Amino acid sequence: MVNKLRQKSHPIIDTARCTGCGRCVAVCCEHLLTLETSGFRKHAHLIRADRCALCRKCRAACPVSAISFPPAT
Template structure:
């Protein structure tokens, strides 16, 4: 797959519970929990290093992560 068109995780912040399962699943430590007001949500950092492996999506027990190709 062309690395320019790889799919990246998109996190629905309004549904994310901040459980951290996706953060623990990322082999490159590209996800972290960030405080947004009184709650925490998962956030992708350094999208250029993301391989699109889908481990974060698979580990999310609430189905709030989906993979999406960046716009052309």
């Protein structure tokens, strides 16, 4: 059951809202987030959604609320 939850729940990053500050990258305990450059902007990028520990530290660290999680089913 936990594996199914992990597959369905992972951070969703709103790249239009993300400022590229890197706070989410710094707090990710699994080191799954990185910063990507797109044009002249940086934004957070999730590398391996299947390995997310669902700690939600990234969402708490984001100053602009660019990270969300889908509701649990």
